[in-house]
Amino acid sequence: MKITVSEIEEQGLDLNFSERLSRNSLLESEGPVTARLRIERRGNEVVIQGEIHGRIALQCSRCLINFHRDLSLSVDLQYHPASEVAREETYEVPREEIDIGFYSNDELDITQVVREQLILSLPMKALCDEECKGLCPVCGADMNLQRCECKYESVDPRLEGLRKLLSK
Ligand SMILES: [Zn+2]
Ligand SMILES: [Zn+2]
Structure with a gap:
């Protein structure tokens, strides 16, 4: 699901996202991943806030069994145009704004945003059980x-x- 940044209107956008993430996209979901997102534009900066829920397929790093985990996370993200970084040579991401991302060509891929946030919330090594x-x-x-x-x-x-x- 992609949105055109310049088309986000003044009053913002309430988005109901529901998509199944397929195996070939680094992260596979069982059933659809859903998200309720509030998207606002301030100049060319895009702010995304909301909740993401999904049942994610994982493999235990110890016993290699496949299992699922339900994930729920709230997000508060900022996206800037990638061209901004290219223009300002000494662009530095402010320390307190860790959840910052970039978009290019006036387009923001919401599927990509959701997938990234889910991946970031996963532990480095998935375990079917702490005691595995x-x-x-x-x-x-x-x-x-x-x-x-x-x-x-x-x-x-x-x-x-x-x-x-x-x-x-
Ligand atoms: Zn043995
Ligand atoms: Zn295990």
């Missing part, structure tokens, strides 16, 4: 479901060098 035991490094068994007979040591990589030295 992961996979056995030897046989690959899911240790949440079974206990295998494999013997392995988990060695602190910092101690590995020392151990090699001692075994010489």
Whole structure:
């Protein structure tokens, strides 16, 4: 869903967004991602405020199982024309305005905005459960479901060098 910035009227725009994010877009949703957004334009600066809800497909970084997580977030964002950055050589994003983005060609892609915000709200490493035991490094068994007979040591990589030295 794209909007033309110069067409946002004085009184602003209330947008009901509902789109399914597909697998090939970095983030896949189960069912549609919905958002209620208030969009206002101040000069060529666009302010987006509202709520985003969605059920996102994730893969556990320990046991590789696929799972879903419901995300709800509120956003308060500012978008500036990208040409502004090119013009002012020493453009600096003010420290307190972290949620700042850029648009180009008078066009703002709301799908992109929503996707970015969801991605930013995800943890670096998704876990199906904080207590997830992961996979056995030897046989690959899911240790949440079974206990295998494999013997392995988990060695602190910092101690590995020392151990090699001692075994010489
Ligand atoms: Zn897991
Ligand atoms: Zn094993």
